[in-house]
Amino acid sequence: MLYQELYILVTTFFKDTFKISDYGQTVIVKVSTSASARSEMRAGNQGVDVAVVNIFTETTKENETTISNAIRNAIKAQPSNFSGYDQQDRCDYYGCKKPNDQNDCDSGSLCECQEGLVRPNPQMLMCVALGPTCPETCNEQSKKQCLVKNSTSAVCICLPGYEENKGICQKCAFGYNGINCKDSFQLILTIVGTIAGIVILGMVITLIVSMRLKNKGKNGEEETLIEKDSQNLRLKETGFSNLGAEGSIFPKIRVNLPRDNQPENPYTRPGILPGPDY
Incomplete structure (x- = not known):
């Protein structure tokens, strides 16, 4: 307003x-x-x-x-x-040098710029002040960049991920990054990741060993129970004399009958056997 x-x-x-x-x-x-x-x-x-x-x-x-x-x-x-x-003065307004008292820079774009001023475009009337610049060697091919601190000074530094060594920008060591390799975030992340991987691997190995030991204990108990059951089965009393049946789970039975009560063999009676049919 x-x-x-x-x-x-x-x-x-x-x-x-x-x-x-x-x-x-x-x-x-x-x-x-x-x-x-x-x-x-x-x-x-x-x-x-x-x-x-x-x-x-x-x-x-x-x-x-x-x-x-x-x-x-x-x-x-x-x-x-x-x-x-x-x-x-018109020359001051355009930023041009005043050749003499008779020339008031009415030509505009044809006048010569003052010290420290340039004409960005040939068709531009005004001469303007450019900011501070760096040497031509400060370029991407040299892994360098121009950093303007203020309106009067500029400094050439290495690109992020590089650091200067004897005037040459070299790639940062493993795990470091940023301007002048001052950022160690990648190194910290790598160390933390490695430690976490070792811990997880140790937990997995411990879990596998504990499961195998647990299964081995169960198998031992089962074998002991089977062996005990087998021994009990061999030594279990059947109510019969088990003479001559050692080592067998089926007992042998001996029956004493009177000779008179022995059954008659039907095949020993005469006339019982059939005759030949040829």
């Missing part, structure tokens, strides 16, 4: 100042509280610096002198809103 009010106040001021047909528009470039801006406006007790660019048609007859005089006269008429005006 405050910026909108400021925008309306500034643009209206310049529109009323340049009551000519070749005036185009006023562009607000920067708003700050520093004293380096080109146009200063006061809102209450707080000073605000506004940098603007006034655009005119190519066929205008106005120049920097007539425009500056018109702005200063308008400020004198409104001292409550504006306190002063500082003119900026």
